[in-house]
Amino acid sequence: MIIDVHGHYTTAPAALGAWRDLQIAALKDPSCGPRPSDLRISDDELRESIETNQLAKMRERGSDLTIFSPRASFMAHHIGDFQTSSTWAAICNELCHRVAEMFPDHFVGAAMLPQSPGVDPASCIPELERCVREYGFVGINLNPDPSGGHWTSPPLTDRHWYSLYEKMVELDIPAMIHVSTSCNACFHTTGAHYLNADTTAFMQCLTGDLFKDFPPLRFLIPHGGGAVPYHWGRFRGLAQELKKPLLDEHLLDNIFFDTCVYHQPGIDLLTKVIPVKNVLFASEMIGAVRGIDPLTGHHYDDTKRYIAATPHLSDQERHLVYEGNARRVFPRLDARLKARGR
Amino acid sequence: MIIDVHGHYTTAPAALGAWRDLQIAALKDPSCGPRPSDLRISDDELRESIETNQLAKMRERGSDLTIFSPRASFMAHHIGDFQTSSTWAAICNELCHRVAEMFPDHFVGAAMLPQSPGVDPASCIPELERCVREYGFVGINLNPDPSGGHWTSPPLTDRHWYSLYEKMVELDIPAMIHVSTSCNACFHTTGAHYLNADTTAFMQCLTGDLFKDFPPLRFLIPHGGGAVPYHWGRFRGLAQELKKPLLDEHLLDNIFFDTCVYHQPGIDLLTKVIPVKNVLFASEMIGAVRGIDPLTGHHYDDTKRYIAATPHLSDQERHLVYEGNARRVFPRLDARLKARGR
Numbered sequence: 001m002i003i004d005v006h007g008h009y010t011t012a013p014a015a016l017g018a019w020r021d022l023q024i025a026a027l028k029d030p031s032c033g034p035r036p037s038d039l040r041i042s043d044d045e046l047r048e049s050i051e052t053n054q055l056a057k058m059r060e061r062g063s064d065l066t067i068f069s070p071r072a073s074f075m076a077h078h079i080g081d082f083q084t085s086s087t088w089a090a091i092c093n094e095l096c097h098r099v100a101e102m103f104p105d106h107f108v109g110a111a112m113l114p115q116s117p118g119v120d121p122a123s124c125i126p127e128l129e130r131c132v133r134e135y136g137f138v139g140i141n142l143n144p145d146p147s148g149g150h151w152t153s154p155p156l157t158d159r160h161w162y163s164l165y166e167k168m169v170e171l172d173i174p175a176m177i178h179v180s181t182s183c184n185a186c187f188h189t190t191g192a193h194y195l196n197a198d199t200t201a202f203m204q205c206l207t208g209d210l211f212k213d214f215p216p217l218r219f220l221i222p223h224g225g226g227a228v229p230y231h232w233g234r235f236r237g238l239a240q241e242l243k244k245p246l247l248d249e250h251l252l253d254n255i256f257f258d259t260c261v262y263h264q265p266g267i268d269l270l271t272k273v274i275p276v277k278n279v280l281f282a283s284e285m286i287g288a289v290r291g292i293d294p295l296t297g298h299h300y301d302d303t304k305r306y307i308a309a310t311p312h313l314s315d316q317e318r319h320l321v322y323e324g325n326a327r328r329v330f331p332r333l334d335a336r337l338k339a340r341g342r
Numbered sequence: 343m344i345i346d347v348h349g350h351y352t353t354a355p356a357a358l359g360a361w362r363d364l365q366i367a368a369l370k371d372p373s374c375g376p377r378p379s380d381l382r383i384s385d386d387e388l389r390e391s392i393e394t395n396q397l398a399k400m401r402e403r404g405s406d407l408t409i410f411s412p413r414a415s416f417m418a419h420h421i422g423d424f425q426t427s428s429t430w431a432a433i434c435n436e437l438c439h440r441v442a443e444m445f446p447d448h449f450v451g452a453a454m455l456p457q458s459p460g461v462d463p464a465s466c467i468p469e470l471e472r473c474v475r476e477y478g479f480v481g482i483n484l485n486p487d488p489s490g491g492h493w494t495s496p497p498l499t500d501r502h503w504y505s506l507y508e509k510m511v512e513l514d515i516p517a518m519i520h521v522s523t524s525c526n527a528c529f530h531t532t533g534a535h536y537l538n539a540d541t542t543a544f545m546q547c548l549t550g551d552l553f554k555d556f557p558p559l560r561f562l563i564p565h566g567g568g569a570v571p572y573h574w575g576r577f578r579g580l581a582q583e584l585k586k587p588l589l590d591e592h593l594l595d596n597i598f599f600d601t602c603v604y605h606q607p608g609i610d611l612l613t614k615v616i617p618v619k620n621v622l623f624a625s626e627m628i629g630a631v632r633g634i635d636p637l638t639g640h641h642y643d644d645t646k647r648y649i650a651a652t653p654h655l656s657d658q659e660r661h662l663v664y665e666g667n668a669r670r671v672f673p674r675l676d677a678r679l680k681a682r683g684r
Binding site: 153190236290 | 493
């Protein structure tokens with residue numbers, strides 16, 4: 001079985017974006033804005049947006065199941081206040097839930113949180129609980145920078161975030177650490193901000209001792225870990241300078257990397273450098289890079305081809321990357337699959 | 343000949359740091375602060391700080407010449423105002439000049455600029471000219487984020503920076519794009535901010551058309567290009583989405599990467615993915631990572647070992663990485679070496 005742990009609903013019907021535009025236009029006076037019930041997307045529209053896009057490509061490429069969350073760049077937690085994010089997150093999560101209900105063999109939900117800059121992350125707990133307990137979602141996306149490129153929140157190791165971690169541990173769900181749109185002109189969203197956030201989150205964990213306080217806490221760092229595996233020697237050396245334990249012991253029971261690295265040499269490095277137990281298959285399809293690589297004739301984000309071709313994985317290890325690790329890191333996914341006899 | 347294009351004076355005598363502390367303590371009333379002439383470092387102290395550190399390691403590891411600039415984390419352009427940075431840059435550059443005069447076969451200077459957040463970069467030109475014309479420096483370090491982790495300046499492709507680029511082209515010098523200390527708690531200086539800045543700078547150039555306006559302009563992106571080579575497929579794909587030319591044509595006449603990547607798999611990837619003409623030998627010794635890698639028994643930052651061992655370079659290509667490319671990217675270095683019969 002091949003599980004893609006990183007998919008977003010980037011192909012939602014246009015009505016969703018139109019609703020959001022109205023919400024943003026009414027930020028100064030939300031009473032003039034749209035109500036959640038104003039958004040109407042039929043089952044047929046939903047089905048079509050998935051069947052002709054993500055599901056078609058999953059069938060074509062041979063992956064079975066995608067952990068599916070709202071579009072990352074649309075989270076835009078910097079817009080409006082907590083109420084803005086709260087309404088928006090509820091709508092986006094509900095759509096992913098409908099997709100997962102419609103295609104239970106192919107999609108399982110992960111939640112966007114209603115984060116807002118300067119607001120206590122504990123405010124996200126009701127939406128999180130609803131998604132996990134009512135919708136059966138198996139994970140969350142946690143934005144370490146709800147300001148959208150200004151980095152005004154404390155590091156992930158700060159007590160600021162602890163209420164959320166307590167809830168994650170209680171529910172036994174991991175978080176993918178995923179920023180949203182950059183509103184800082186210095187950072188291109190998918191070409192700089194995403195990768196920088198991945199590197200930043202890893203280094204925050206390296207300098208701190210978060211996992212001493214929360215031994216079962218699990219973070220999935222997307223986009224192949226940003227710059228981290230390429231600079232693994234640097235990070236091992238920095239941990240040494242900072243008198244931290246070896247990275248294996250210090251971080252690798254709690255931090256995992258996905259395989260959203262869009263060329264063979266990158267995946268070769270990732271699978272050579274990072275222990276196999278810490279690598280989870282993902283493609284972020286359909287996402288930031290949708291084209292065909294002229295060097296290979298295949299889609300850049302068809303990462304399964306790179307995993308299949310890397311010389312650094314045995315068949316057994318490949319199975320861990322495709323399925324075993326995802327079941328371990330997302331125990332609620334594993335339980336759900338077992339309940340369905342898979 | 344082996345030229346290390348990335349060295350900082352990280353081992354300056356303690357008097358330098360003490361002078362800076364006094365300068366910072368007097369920020370509110372600079373008239374109470376130290377005068378430049380209060381800093382006294384003898385030739386013997388200077389010699390010792392180099393001979394027992396950088397030069398000793400260069401001899402041990404077998405590199406010949408280092409392009410030497412003031413300590414990057416000490417630039418701290420966010421502290422004080424333009425006058426603060428101006429006095430500080432002049433002092434730091436003069437020390438590097440003294441080192442280069444003392445060891446002309448082993449060190450050549452590159453300038454720190456007196457940048458200050460919100461101040462027109464044209465204000466840096468007098469110090470830049472002094473360093474190049476009077477001191478014989480061959481390059482500069484350009485900080486794309488003088489705010490120190492808040493990223494309040496426009497992207498490098500903005501006209502904000504153009505006066506500096508005009509001077510660089512006139513003098514035929516490249517810039518290493520190098521940030522300084524992060525004063526944003528989210529970003530560890532050497533473990534996140536440096537690498538993020540490298541990725542960010544590359545992506546700014548990718549989205550813009552800077553090198554159409556300045557065809558001879560040359561940027562050296564340090565630390566192996568941040569996350570860029572590891573995600574080369576992502577960047578090729580993003581260029582495609584943005585309807586830009588192939589990266590080779592769009593950026594690789596103007597952007598170069600150093601080899602400050604502290605493990606073999608990283609250097610293997612860099613030399614496999616990036617054309618050899620764009621890779622310049624460097625170690626940033628003595629810098630962020632000073633320890634010995636327990637996996638190899640050698641210093642993490644002894645990057646020459648990785649270059650020597652990578653299977654992706656022929657002897658001729660290795661010569662380009664060690665020497666030829668540096669002479670091409672730093673023509674004033676080449677002229678200086680030729681004048682000395684090298």
